[in-house]
Amino acid sequence: MQVSLALVSCPVVLQWAFLSSQVRQLEEFEKQPDGTIKSVCTKNGRAEGDRFIVATGAWISSLIPAWNSMLAAGQVVGYLRLTPDEISQLRDLPIYFNFSTGFFAFPPHEPTGYLKVACHRFGYTRPGPSVTSAPPSLAVASRANYIQRHSDRGFKYLPLIGRYIVGSQRKLSRELLDKWKFPTQFRERFQGEVFTGDGSRGGPERRELTAQELDTFDTALEAASSRSSKI
Numbered sequence: 001m002q003v004s005l006a007l008v009s010c011p012v013v014l015q016w017a018f019l020s021s022q023v024r025q026l027e028e029f030e031k032q033p034d035g036t037i038k039s040v041c042t043k044n045g046r047a048e049g050d051r052f053i054v055a056t057g058a059w060i061s062s063l064i065p066a067w068n069s070m071l072a073a074g075q076v077v078g079y080l081r082l083t084p085d086e087i088s089q090l091r092d093l094p095i096y097f098n099f100s101t102g103f104f105a106f107p108p109h110e111p112t113g114y115l116k117v118a119c120h121r122f123g124y125t126r127p128g129p130s131v132t133s134a135p136p137s138l139a140v141a142s143r144a145n146y147i148q149r150h151s152d153r154g155f156k157y158l159p160l161i162g163r164y165i166v167g168s169q170r171k172l173s174r175e176l177l178d179k180w181k182f183p184t185q186f187r188e189r190f191q192g193e194v195f196t197g198d199g200s201r202g203g204p205e206r207r208e209l210t211a212q213e214l215d216t217f218d219t220a221l222e223a224a225s226s227r228s229s230k231i
């Protein structure tokens, strides 16, 4: 069986399809009368397939109803450009994670000279037009000093979880199939406040971005999308 892989990626829902190793701009899904996807239409033509994998990352709740069982929350991530001297001083920095504050850091990334620091916290939500919280839909084509980075979770874990994603074809046990199926049970009992944490997050409680923070963020995002990279 030929399986077409359609990876629909961020930052704009339904923007890109990776088909047969080619990246093309996705326009829409063509559906069969029963609602199953038959093909994807891109600017360069249609591609049919038996299965389509849609990887939207944090945009998922803008695409399908999840009854609040999935929530997009913004997190604080910072990249610091280091001098060659600072890089050599921090080369052996261990991976640091503080469970009280959620602050974590990696050793510097030598090829680009960046140090990544971030906070694994409960995050910030931003109301979307029809969902509890959604990331901005503005595409950032070229961002000043932007480090090319994919949604690492999906790409990193795909080789490990692939056999569960195609579970029904690989004859997984009923128990595993139940664990991996789409969580429709939340349709009946809508999740009001689900994200109490898994024990790994630290710092203050999750809150909504204020109007002023949203304004600052959107202005910066808009500026970043039109500025050219300095790298």
Ligand SMILES: *[C@@H]1O[C@H](CO)[C@@H](O)[C@H](O)[C@H]1NC(C)=O
Pocket (backbone or CB within 6 Å): 098, 099, 100, 101
């Ligand atoms: C974690 O952060 C807290 C609060 O800033 C601090 O008191 C504590 O010493 C830190 N722990 C480690 C292991 O760095």
